[in-house]
Amino acid sequence: MPAIELSISLKRTEVISGESLALLAVVTNRGPEPVEIQTSPHVPITYEFRAQDGEVRYRTSQQAYGKALTAGLQLPPESPSFTRLEPGQLRRLHQDPALSLLAGLAPGRYVLAARMPAGAVEIEAAPLEIQVTAARLRSLASLYCPYQNAMVNVFDHRDAAGASWVFFRETISVQLPAGVAVRVCRAEKGVEDVAAAFHVAPRLEGRWLAWAEDGALCARKVWGGTVMTEVAPVALALGQPRLTQPGFQMADGSGVFLAAGTAEGRARVQIVKVTPQGAGASAPAALYQSLPERVLARWQAGGPEPVIQLVWADRAGEQTRVFVRAYNLAGKTLAAGPKQIHARAARLLALELDPLGEEPGWAHALFEAQQPKEGPVYVRIPLSGAPARPEEFRVPAPPKPASDWAISGLETGGLLVLARIEDRIWVASARGRDWEPLTGPVGEIQRLRLAASTRDYWGALWV
Structure with missing residues (x-):
């Protein structure tokens, strides 16, 4: 029987949910004969996160991670390769079971165990206790x-x-x-x-x-x-x-x-x-x-030197005004004052900007509906200001009162809109897509972002 020893070590054992668990796994040949361990396309170590009563709450491995990332792809099978360990020799392996898991660990106390095959048997490293807290x-x-x-x-x-x-x-x-x-x-x-x-x-x-x-x-x-x-x-x-x-x-x-x-x-x-x-x-x-409460920035590289445009909104009485001002990389303003590019007698729900969009550049704003049965107004605002005119789109009215609005501001984003409706996050589009639930109950939301939004995919983030 191969005399292989497996050990794992962590720099931190108190982490937040979703934090890296980059660890060092060491495989040592303690026997008198050379042994081989698989090192490609994955190392056959399985990690288990066990509750205090021994129940396995999560299980992951490099192999499971690779299968999840390539699901649906027709890829040729990879032949395994092995590393030879002489007697007394060891192999250090840097792995991250939190990455392989593809999900954040729920807050709580866990025992992290690692297992790998060794000939006809399976060996297990001494477990580590970890504490996971909410961010x-x-x-x-x-x-x-x-x-x-x-x-x-x-x-x-x-x-x-x-x-x-x-x-x-x-x-x-x-x-x-x-x-x-x-x-x-x-x-x-x-x-x-x-x-x-x-x-x-x-x-x-x-x-x-x-x-x-x-x-x-x-x-x-x-x-x-x-x-x-x-x-x-x-x-x-x-x-x-x-x-x-x-x-x-x-x-x-x-x-x-x-x-x-x-x-x-x-x-x-x-x-x-x-x-x-x-x-x-x-x-x-x-x-x-x-x-301003929040200032957005856009990179403009079409001229003799790069320019950074700053965009923000200001609420004055019943009116929301949107401004733009440009600076060079030396920090010098390129205009005598800020330029107002839009004004509307409505509450601003969201303001975003494509940091590297094509010229002339647009700010994306979402304004509150003025009538109870209407949806919010989505406005693409040209950064050049007049005589260019804003483009307005009416978002479908949500089925129930909504809060925690989010848009991406990307020109490729399809003008998507996220909102919290009761205890779920819903999605709609200013181009006619009606509201539909995106999630199950999510509890209280502190922040909602639509950070990725393209023709091919989009991704939401909420805390």
Whole structure:
């Protein structure tokens, strides 16, 4: 009988639901004879998450993960390959059962067990106890990256001890459940806001993310589950800083983030450029008379130099007004003041923007219905303003009162609309698709996002 020993180890045993469980599995040959273990197309280790009473709550493996990702595809079978282990030799295997699971673990206490075949028998590693808690989010940034065909999320979590952590989650292409949250950094003084960088060119490596902490902008570059680059915090000359959405990652690998805040009694904006060599912030530039609740950003590369357009909404009495203002990468405003591009006597339900859409560029807005039996109004607003005219679409009236509205803002998105109706999330379209339920009961919703929306697929995120 082959004398093979299996062991597993984790850096953290207290995690949030959906967090990575990247572990080290070590297979050691303790016998006097050489043995072979399968290493491709998968390692035959099965992971089980057992309740305290021994009941198996979840089971997963690399093989099950691969089958789930390729379901429905006609692929030729892969021949297995093996690695030879001499007596006393070991093989280290980096695996992530949370990734293979394709679902977040429900909060609770588990025993993580690992099993693998060894000849005619099955061996099991010494189990590990893990504690899974629900995420407590304060800030959430979501985007769809067309160059990687992936949904990207950055959020902060405050644990039971009061410590704030920044997390990053990126899906594997269009496989929306295929991804885990990676714990990037502990924010010692708390997180005020977060942002992720949108790739403005293809084949870029890693992704910059940023957060505002104690009046400074902090940034990291992450690739997969690894932090590639850390930069020192950059102090912002702004009060109440919040990050515009999204940031941008340029072809040279550097990142650009914008922070809006107050200075000298008015709303101003600073541009922060981050590189592996460090980061620097521009001087504050004028934005608006008051600080908008949320500011959206769009990358415009058609001219002699890149331009970033900022879009926001302002509620004045019964009227909602939408503004745009452009800046160069040095942080200089390119106009004497903000340009009003739309006004409507209705409450704004959602405002989004395609960060890299084709010219001339459009903002997407959803406004509340004015009559009880009418649906909301979906408006595509040209960023160029007059004489270009907005395009209006009437969304079907929801079957019951709705809340927590969301749109994607992507030009390829089919003008989809999400809403919470009672205890479920429903979907409709401004192009005539009537409301239909998307989920079963989901409980209380803190945030609802339609972050990915294309002709081929779309994905929703709710917390």
